[in-house]
Amino acid sequence: MDFVKLNEKVWDKNVETGYVWTQPVSSQEVMKAKNGEWNIVMTPTKAVPKEWFPERMEGKDVLCLASGGGQQGPIMAALGANVTVFDNSQEQLNQDIMVAKRDGLKIKTVQGDMRDLSVFEDASFDLIIHPWSNGYIDNVLPVWEEAYRVLRSGGVLISGFANPIEYIFDLKNLNEGKFVVRHKIPYSDLTSISEEELKELVLDQGEGIIFDHTLEDQIGGQIKAGFLIGGFYEDIGGSALDEYINSSIATKAMKL
Numbered sequence: 001m002d003f004v005k006l007n008e009k010v011w012d013k014n015v016e017t018g019y020v021w022t023q024p025v026s027s028q029e030v031m032k033a034k035n036g037e038w039n040i041v042m043t044p045t046k047a048v049p050k051e052w053f054p055e056r057m058e059g060k061d062v063l064c065l066a067s068g069g070g071q072q073g074p075i076m077a078a079l080g081a082n083v084t085v086f087d088n089s090q091e092q093l094n095q096d097i098m099v100a101k102r103d104g105l106k107i108k109t110v111q112g113d114m115r116d117l118s119v120f121e122d123a124s125f126d127l128i129i130h131p132w133s134n135g136y137i138d139n140v141l142p143v144w145e146e147a148y149r150v151l152r153s154g155g156v157l158i159s160g161f162a163n164p165i166e167y168i169f170d171l172k173n174l175n176e177g178k179f180v181v182r183h184k185i186p187y188s189d190l191t192s193i194s195e196e197e198l199k200e201l202v203l204d205q206g207e208g209i210i211f212d213h214t215l216e217d218q219i220g221g222q223i224k225a226g227f228l229i230g231g232f233y234e235d236i237g238g239s240a241l242d243e244y245i246n247s248s249i250a251t252k253a254m255k256l
């Protein structure tokens with residue numbers, strides 16, 4: 001199955017149905033950002049600490065990686081950064097294009113798969129913003145390697161991703177607030193559940209094909225690619241587990 005193509009269609013459709021991660025920022029938020037009042041998220045609720053960003057954003061080359069939807073890109077552009085938004089879904093990118101036109105911002109958009117950033121030259125960005133999205137690919141290691149390559153020395157990669165604990169549970173039961181341990185990590189919609197379940201739980205409900213990676217691949221993978229981890233926090237994941245444990249993570253990784 002071509003899961004990248006399928007997930008592209010799912011996200012195009014999500015824009016049509018107004019799913020939360022496709023809803024762009026308002027003109028008022030852009031205006032506030034221009035006046036220095038802003039925040040962005042990598043995980044469901046917590047704002048990324050301001051000290052994770054360069055002190056001055058004007059003129060910085062920023063790549064918003066798998067980050068379409070008109071959310072992080074327009075805020076970075078309102079701060080004066082040169083923003084490129086890269087995403088697999090053209091409809092998600094169209095949200096950024098719409099905000100840019102509406103609010104007089106300059107944003108470049110590129111459609112592609114986050115595992116292959118060969119359209120970008122080595123050392124061409126100062127900052128990469130990578131909100132919760134690597135659950136849509138089967139292998140996160142190429143993303144960390146590519147991010148390292150396209151960042152300049154002194155550059156920063158800010159990422160959000162899932163704590164795999166959520167995926168050890170049977171999804172149908174979890175959605176009903178029941179905890180039934182079932183799956184091994186790494187998890188894959190393509191191999192961890194039956195075809196019937198894939199159709200019912202994943203495709204019919206418009207979730208797309210999800211993978212869940214080990215923390216070794218998520219955090220160890222960034223370190224292996226050459227990064228130094230300089231920031232870490234947790235946030236809710238948006239499931240029944242929230243009552244017991246935060247299941248999303250954000251990291252700040254630095255290329256020295």
Ligand SMILES: C[S@@+](CC[C@H](N)C(=O)[O-])C[C@H]1O[C@@H](n2cnc3c(N)ncnc32)[C@H](O)[C@@H]1O
Nearest residue numbers: 011021066067068069088089113114131133136
């Ligand atoms: C949860 S949304 C994250 C973007 C959103 N701006 C946010 O604030 O969280 C996940 C994004 O990942 C994108 N995506 C999924 N698979 C991808 C892939 N293989 N390469 C690049 N982007 C991908 C989707 O199109 C979607 O825009």
